[in-house]
Amino acid sequence: MTTVHIPFLQTGTLAVGGRLLEDEERSVQSQADRPSSLTKGHRACQGCAEALAARWVMDTAVEAADDKLIVANATGCLEVFSTLYPESAWKPPWIHSVFANAAAVATGIAASLHAQGRDDIRVLAQGGDGGTVDIGLAAVSGMFERNDDVLYVCYDNQGYMNTGVQRSSATPTSARTATTPAVGCQPGAPVGQGKSMPKIAMAHEIPYVATATVADLRDLEHKVRTAMSIHGARYLHVLVPCPLGWGASSAESIRLSRAAVQSGIFPVIESRAGELTDVQPIRQRMDVEEYLRPQARFAHLFKPGGEDALDRWRAMAERNIRHYDLLGERS
Amino acid sequence: MTGHDAPPTHGLSTGPATSLAYHTGTWRTERPVYVELSPPCSLACPSGEDIRGWLGSTQEGAPGFEAAWRRLVSANPFPAVMGRICYHPCQASCNRGELDEEVGINAVERFLGDTALAEGWELPAPTTETGRRVLVVGSGPAGLSAAYQLRMLGHSVLVREAAGEPGGMMRYGIPAYRLPREVLAQEISRIERTGVVIECEAPVTDLDAAQREFDAVVLTMGAGVAHHVDIPAGAASKIVDAIDVLRDVASGRPPLVGRRVAVYGGGNTAMDAARTARRLGAQDAVVVYRRTQEQMPAHPTELQDAIGEGVRVQWLSTISQVEGQTLTIERMELDEEGRPHGTGEFEELDADTVMLAVGQDADLTLLENVPDIHVSDGVVQVDPTTLMTGRDGVFAAGDVSPGSRTATYAIGRGARAAKAVDAYLAARVIPAEPAPREATYDRMTSWYYSDAPKQHRGELEAARRVTGFEEVLTGLDAEHAVFEARRCMSCGSCFECDNCFGMCPDDAIRKLGPGMRYEIDYDYCKGCGICAEECPCGAIDMIPEVK
Numbered sequence: 098m099t100t101v102h103i104p105f106l107q108t109g110t111l112a113v114g115g116r117l118l119e120d121e122e123r124s125v126q127s128q129a130d131r132p133s134s135l136t137k138g139h140r141a142c143q144g145c146a147e148a149l150a151a152r153w154v155m156d157t158a159v160e161a162a163d164d165k166l167i168v169a170n171a172t173g174c175l176e177v178f179s180t181l182y183p184e185s186a187w188k189p190p191w192i193h194s195v196f197a198n199a200a201a202v203a204t205g206i207a208a209s210l211h212a213q214g215r216d217d218i219r220v221l222a223q224g225g226d227g228g229t230v231d232i233g234l235a236a237v238s239g240m241f242e243r244n245d246d247v248l249y250v251c252y253d254n255q256g257y258m259n260t261g262v263q264r265s266s267a268t269p270t271s272a273r274t275a276t277t278p279a280v281g282c283q284p285g286a287p288v289g290q291g292k293s294m295p296k297i298a299m300a301h302e303i304p305y306v307a308t309a310t311v312a313d314l315r316d317l318e319h320k321v322r323t324a325m326s327i328h329g330a331r332y333l334h335v336l337v338p339c340p341l342g343w344g345a346s347s348a349e350s351i352r353l354s355r356a357a358v359q360s361g362i363f364p365v366i367e368s369r370a371g372e373l374t375d376v377q378p379i380r381q382r383m384d385v386e387e388y389l390r391p392q393a394r395f396a397h398l399f400k401p402g403g404e405d406a407l408d409r410w411r412a413m414a415e416r417n418i419r420h421y422d423l424l425g426e427r428s
Numbered sequence: 429m430t431g432h433d434a435p436p437t438h439g440l441s442t443g444p445a446t447s448l449a450y451h452t453g454t455w456r457t458e459r460p461v462y463v464e465l466s467p468p469c470s471l472a473c474p475s476g477e478d479i480r481g482w483l484g485s486t487q488e489g490a491p492g493f494e495a496a497w498r499r500l501v502s503a504n505p506f507p508a509v510m511g512r513i514c515y516h517p518c519q520a521s522c523n524r525g526e527l528d529e530e531v532g533i534n535a536v537e538r539f540l541g542d543t544a545l546a547e548g549w550e551l552p553a554p555t556t557e558t559g560r561r562v563l564v565v566g567s568g569p570a571g572l573s574a575a576y577q578l579r580m581l582g583h584s585v586l587v588r589e590a591a592g593e594p595g596g597m598m599r600y601g602i603p604a605y606r607l608p609r610e611v612l613a614q615e616i617s618r619i620e621r622t623g624v625v626i627e628c629e630a631p632v633t634d635l636d637a638a639q640r641e642f643d644a645v646v647l648t649m650g651a652g653v654a655h656h657v658d659i660p661a662g663a664a665s666k667i668v669d670a671i672d673v674l675r676d677v678a679s680g681r682p683p684l685v686g687r688r689v690a691v692y693g694g695g696n697t698a699m700d701a702a703r704t705a706r707r708l709g710a711q712d713a714v715v716v717y718r719r720t721q722e723q724m725p726a727h728p729t730e731l732q733d734a735i736g737e738g739v740r741v742q743w744l745s746t747i748s749q750v751e752g753q754t755l756t757i758e759r760m761e762l763d764e765e766g767r768p769h770g771t772g773e774f775e776e777l778d779a780d781t782v783m784l785a786v787g788q789d790a791d792l793t794l795l796e797n798v799p800d801i802h803v804s805d806g807v808v809q810v811d812p813t814t815l816m817t818g819r820d821g822v823f824a825a826g827d828v829s830p831g832s833r834t835a836t837y838a839i840g841r842g843a844r845a846a847k848a849v850d851a852y853l854a855a856r857v858i859p860a861e862p863a864p865r866e867a868t869y870d871r872m873t874s875w876y877y878s879d880a881p882k883q884h885r886g887e888l889e890a891a892r893r894v895t896g897f898e899e900v901l902t903g904l905d906a907e908h909a910v911f912e913a914r915r916c917m918s919c920g921s922c923f924e925c926d927n928c929f930g931m932c933p934d935d936a937i938r939k940l941g942p943g944m945r946y947e948i949d950y951d952y953c954k955g956c957g958i959c960a961e962e963c964p965c966g967a968i969d970m971i972p973e974v975k
Contacts, residue, residue, distance in 0.1 A: 114926025126930035138447030144956035186447035348957030
């Protein structure tokens with residue numbers, strides 16, 4: 098008879114919780130009394146992955162910081178839907194100043210706390226891809242370069258969604274937005290433009306850079322905890338599907354994230370001091386179509402003339418799989 | 429109040445407030461609702477076991493074993509027996525088969541059955557005594573299942589058995605290498621300890637007298653009489669009924685069968701007879717069957733095991749004559765409708781003994797002078813809902829009545845007859861059950877289930893098997909049984925994985941604690957559908973909101 102390692106737990110750590118898990122194996126989100134830092138009544142759209150990711154990140158950070166956490170927020174969906182005057186959906190101390198300066202505000206808070214001898218209070222800054230990759234990049238880069246004691250979290254939904262779905266420099270190639278319509282010989286967002294914020298962060302050689310998605314709660318909580326255990330500048334980049342901007346069903350936000358990772362489109366990595374230290378291997382290989390087809394912003398890829406663009410997406414996935422060894426062929 | 433005498437606002441026109449004041453539930457066009465669906469395993473189980481339920485208790489490890497067993501025996505008082513001999517249609521329909529391999533339900537059932545025998549767990553005692561008396565005729569799986577369920581309902585039950593020992597086909601038809609007699613005896617005596625009285629060598633010959641003595645009668649005489657076909661045979665030929673051979677072996681009187689045995693037929697009895705012949709010393713056991721492997725009624729695992737033990741099968745063949753030790757075999761061919769026809773081509777086959785396994789009939793001598801009980805196709809006809817025969821207060825279940833001739837089906841029908849008798853004695857109508865909704869695989873999100881192959885039961889080496897009647901399949905140990913139980917995906921029933929609770933972007937689900945599951949806060953739920961989409965076991969429906 099084959100011998101096996103027995104503690105097999107039905108869903109293991111793939112689900113949020115599980116009655117068969119030991120206490121220490123349970124996620125923060127599975128606790129009935131979790132902080133729920135972003136509480137009910139916020140005005141995010143149905144199925145908003147940014148709202149979900151923000152609660153996951155913040156709850157883990159609040160626990161890791163023993164409730165002593167201050168949050169600075171850039172302008173964007175997250176700020177707009179959570180704080181409609183005079184209401185706030187945030188439980189931790191939370192500040193919003195302007196679009197471009199969340200990293201600078203966080204730096205100031207950290208410096209002030211340090212001057213007061215309150216290094217026990219931790220600082221987190223957050224924003225969308227617009228506030229991070231485009232408008233706030235200078236402040237973010239400065240915060241990285243000075244190695245300020247801030248965890249910066251970018252929720253990347255790949256566009257300016259709350260102002261009407263305009264392209265950002267995180268919008269992927271071929272994606273249809275209000276400013277990159279699906280017309281002409283190269284429909285959608287132009288090929289060869291845009292930036293990879295995780296790579297930019299790694300180039301600053303800051304202590305910790307990681308990527309995560311809402312398709313893997315354990316991984317995301319682990320990365321937030323790791324980041325909170327380090328002092329200095331840290332960066333976490335979370336892919337957050339936007340049902341409105343991506344033209345997808347509100348129920349599919351997690352499924353799309355899973356397809357992004359399992360197709361090789363979104364590599365889930367960890368880096369320390371500029372060096373790649375960990376890569377999450379693909380568990381069930383999926384084709385890029387499983388990621389692209391449910392999204393109306395890519396509908397033109399599946400019409401006559403879309404073949405070249407679809408091939409480019411396949412090539413992108415292949416390149417990531419090769420570059421990050423996502424199938425574990427080299428390890 | 430004017431602007432001048434209002435309290436200072438420090439630049440704010442109103443004080444800070446929480447978003448809890450805003451009920452986003454009004455946005456909803458669809459609402460998530462937790463549902464409890466029937467899993468395909470239970471729907472396929474002729475005994476009607478709550479398989480998902482008892483696997484769920486087994487998942488907890490040793491502390492859950494007794495609870496698991498108790499859930500199991502509420503439907504089937506023979507888990508150690510059925511864990512060995514059941515053809516487990518549950519496994520053929522298991523959703524996990526779509527993912528990797530079906531859950532080894534039957535092996536876990538046997539583990540629980542064996543553990544209960546080792547631990548001495550007893551069946552529950554009836555909570556009431558009705559004072560009503562029921563006679564069960566025959567002590568096979570249908571009879572004992574009916575007797576047990578009737579006893580649980582508080583009735584006083586007497587089982588009358590014509591043979592020397594109780595068990596019916598479980599004792600006299602199924603060879604010991606598949607079902608050790610000790611296991612059967614223990615599970616039967618456990619039923620007797622609930623107060624069921626079994627009288628052996630007590631054939632019932634007068635139905636009218638029985639009805640005067642008892643408030644209801646359940647007929648479960650089985651189908652233990654060999655069906656016969658006419659084969660021209662010389663006086664020196666040795667032709668026996670396979671079922672008699674099995675019965676003689678089970679009674680401790682193994683017959684001499686010679687070195688070469690031919691078995692005529694293609695059912696499970698034919699397989700048992702051929703495998704038994706090998707164990708009785710036959711070097712060559714040939715099954716002669718007139719159709720093809722695809723049409724064979726024997727269960728595929730039985731055929732596989734038989735072939736593994738050196739049994740040969742001659743397909744598309746009939747025995748047309750037996751002369752001395754020579755069989756004349758006619759080759760058959762199938763017509764367009766799949767029926768076999770003779771080809772006129774003959775060959776010869778040597779055999780010391782020919783065993784006939786061409787079907788079994790019910791022994792209906794008890795009903796010969798009972799005109800109001802209708803017999804057709806060789807079985808007692810019953811009302812499909814109440815299982816009552818044409819005579820008031822007389823019910824029938826198992827092989828003596830229509831339906832599949834397997835022990836698991838007999839157990840299910842026995843239990844159904846018990847329910848019907850109970851309703852009859854109380855002059856109640858059995859309430860109609862709503863049609864079950866099946867938890868189909870397309871509802872599941874299989875991503876969340878850990879990868880794990882089935883824990884196969886070890887099989888004795890084929891070479892070792894044919895030397896005796898020791899058991900062929902070994903059981904699982906506790907570790908492997910728990911592992912196997914945890915492979916259950918809990919199709920259509922929440923197992924508290926926390927996905928809905930953890931993945932709600934609107935924080936609109938409350939976790940109520942272990943065993944209490946969850947509650948949706950419809951004041952805030954926007955109806956995005958993520959909970960339903962990401963529920964691993966498909967236990968959440970999205971229902972359109974009605975204006």
